[in-house]
Amino acid sequence: MHHAPLITMIVAGIGLAFLFGAIAHRLRISPLVGYLLAGVVIGPATPGYVADASLAPQLAEIGVILLMFGVGLHFSIKDLLSVKAIAIPGAIVQIGSATVMGMALAWILGWTVGAGLVFGLALSVASTVVLLRALQERRLIETQRGRIAVGWLIVEDLAMVLALVLLPSLAGFMGDNASAGGEATASTGSLGMALLITLGKVGAFVAVMLLVGRRVIPWVLHEIAHSGSRELFRLAVLAIALGVAFIAAELFGASFALGAFFAGMVLSESPLSHRAAEESLPLRDAFAVLFFVSVGMMFDPTTLLERPLPVFATLMIILVGKSLAAYLIVVAFGYPRRTALTIAASLAQIGEFSFILAALGMQVGLLPQEGQDLILVGAILSILLNPVMFTLIDKFGHKLETPGTADDGTPAAPQEPTREVPVASTLTDHAIIIGYGRVGSLIGERMRNEGIPILVVEDSDSRVDALRQEGVEVLSGNAVLPEILAAANIAAARFLFVAIPGSFEAGQIVRQARATNSNLTIIARAHADAEVEYLSQHGATTVIMGERETARGMIEEALGEKSAMEMAGKPVEEQQSA
Numbered sequence: 001m002h003h004a005p006l007i008t009m010i011v012a013g014i015g016l017a018f019l020f021g022a023i024a025h026r027l028r029i030s031p032l033v034g035y036l037l038a039g040v041v042i043g044p045a046t047p048g049y050v051a052d053a054s055l056a057p058q059l060a061e062i063g064v065i066l067l068m069f070g071v072g073l074h075f076s077i078k079d080l081l082s083v084k085a086i087a088i089p090g091a092i093v094q095i096g097s098a099t100v101m102g103m104a105l106a107w108i109l110g111w112t113v114g115a116g117l118v119f120g121l122a123l124s125v126a127s128t129v130v131l132l133r134a135l136q137e138r139r140l141i142e143t144q145r146g147r148i149a150v151g152w153l154i155v156e157d158l159a160m161v162l163a164l165v166l167l168p169s170l171a172g173f174m175g176d177n178a179s180a181g182g183e184a185t186a187s188t189g190s191l192g193m194a195l196l197i198t199l200g201k202v203g204a205f206v207a208v209m210l211l212v213g214r215r216v217i218p219w220v221l222h223e224i225a226h227s228g229s230r231e232l233f234r235l236a237v238l239a240i241a242l243g244v245a246f247i248a249a250e251l252f253g254a255s256f257a258l259g260a261f262f263a264g265m266v267l268s269e270s271p272l273s274h275r276a277a278e279e280s281l282p283l284r285d286a287f288a289v290l291f292f293v294s295v296g297m298m299f300d301p302t303t304l305l306e307r308p309l310p311v312f313a314t315l316m317i318i319l320v321g322k323s324l325a326a327y328l329i330v331v332a333f334g335y336p337r338r339t340a341l342t343i344a345a346s347l348a349q350i351g352e353f354s355f356i357l358a359a360l361g362m363q364v365g366l367l368p369q370e371g372q373d374l375i376l377v378g379a380i381l382s383i384l385l386n387p388v389m390f391t392l393i394d395k396f397g398h399k400l401e402t403p404g405t406a407d408d409g410t411p412a413a414p415q416e417p418t419r420e421v422p423v424a425s426t427l428t429d430h431a432i433i434i435g436y437g438r439v440g441s442l443i444g445e446r447m448r449n450e451g452i453p454i455l456v457v458e459d460s461d462s463r464v465d466a467l468r469q470e471g472v473e474v475l476s477g478n479a480v481l482p483e484i485l486a487a488a489n490i491a492a493a494r495f496l497f498v499a500i501p502g503s504f505e506a507g508q509i510v511r512q513a514r515a516t517n518s519n520l521t522i523i524a525r526a527h528a529d530a531e532v533e534y535l536s537q538h539g540a541t542t543v544i545m546g547e548r549e550t551a552r553g554m555i556e557e558a559l560g561e562k563s564a565m566e567m568a569g570k571p572v573e574e575q576q577s578a
Contacts, residue, residue: 128153
């Protein structure tokens with residue numbers, strides 16, 4: 001065991017995360033609590049096995065890379081540019097506000113200006129993993145609110161990259177031994193030069209990705225897809241995500257997360273982007289869990305007892321001060337209150353960049369040990385409380401919204417996915433279609449041609465808008481949620497078509513539908529024999545496996561043509577008798 005710290009770390013981290021995550025889920029609290037607790041158990045602050053603290057952050061960084069790559073796959077350059085007017089000034093003002101509040105607390109605690117600056121910057125930046133997981137759980141990535149939050153996150157990422165590069169020069173400029181004369185002037189000059197070099201490198205990386213990567217990355221993936229090897233395709237996706245992230249960090253001085261995001265974004269214009277997202281999903285989830293485990297490992301419970309007032313003040317800056325600043329900024333730009341609340345809740349936590357800033361601040365002699373301890377405790381507590389803030393918004397946020405307004409403040413725009421109980425449908429003897437992609441749209445077209453009313457459940461904002469413009473009744477959200485199926489009037493439906501890929505969510509939908517309506521005809525899709533069995537056990541009337549039906553159609557086509565050719569060569573009498 002002692003000769004395999006990496007294997008031991010992965011086994012202990014994943015195993016305990018599963019155990020405590022399952023317990024948390026059973027107790028109806030966020031599994032993130034279980035993942036963090038797993039990290040505390042294998043951390044140095046508790047007795048027993050202690051995992052290698054140097055390996056955990058590296059494994060977690062892989063999760064950040066894959067997660068940002070996945071977000072980029074659902075993002076486009078147009079989406080990013082569409083929110084630049086709010087994301088850029090909003091993030092800058094919010095970072096400045098949080099930094100000032102952190103410096104004020106540092107002044108009260110008797111720290112230096114440099115320590116306060118590092119402390120404030122660490123409190124100003126949100127965790128990539130926590131923010132994206134919260135948006136994905138609520139199906140908000142592709143909505144206006146989600147695009148603003150992700151754009152805001154990218155601007156914060158860029159700002160922290162600059163801060164990490166400039167911090168060593170800043171330490172010399174603010175150090176106690178820096179004189180007011182030539183040495184300070186030299187430090188100022190080096191600070192400006194470092195800023196110019198960093199901006200130049202990041203700009204060069206973005207230019208390379210837009211001019212070269214935009215053509216090369218989709219072409220490589222298309223060539224691999226044409227080889228017919230699913231294994232090679234999966235490896236190509238991982239190689240692109242990890243390779244571009246590494247190049248961005250090593251050659252251009254950007255962050256791993258920023259590089260991975262741009263890799264996914266240039267690939268999003270390819271028809272293979274959805275398949276790439278599916279192939280990378282399992283690894284994204286596994287390594288994202290290791291991120292929370294690594295955060296839990298750094299938690300020392302004694303800090304809460306030794307310094308309760310500074311801990312409370314730090315937490316208030318993260319949860320209240322920073323969130324309030326973000327809320328006011330978004331409202332000032334004319335966006336609805338509900339959008340402002342979503343952005344505020346998304347930013348009400350700190351994470352990976354905060355730890356990196358704290359470690360570098362201590363290394364260059366600016367931040368005291370107490371500052372790093374407060375940052376770590378603030379991160380743990382804010383991550384634990386972040387799901388609570390989203391839950392409050394889900395329950396009460398709609399009461400703040402003006403009826404008939406959209407995310408951008410314009411009137412009468414379609415509503416986006418939320419977790420409020422939707423308005424129940426009055427349709428009866430209808431067909432419910434879960435997912436309106438290539439398969440679902442074909443089903444819907446045929447049902448309407450047959451005169452059967454349809455109701456679509458879809459979580460893609462663009463598809464929801466298009467369906468409503470066509471006059472199709474649609475519920476926006478995740479069909480796994482009981483309130484969504486109830487609103488679809490499943491009890492009075494005639495057909496249920498589960499046209500979404502992935503057997504787990506489909507199985508839960510089928511199970512709930514069968515429990516509500518025992519006479520309902522449920523038809524689901526699958527990609528493997530195991531999925532067919534799984535869906536049938538959960539109550540599906542018929543399960544269509546795409547590959548099997550394709551093969552059957554091809555065989556029937558071939559045999560039908562052969563029979564016609566044979567009949568054409570026979571005498572008329574034989575054809576008639578046949």
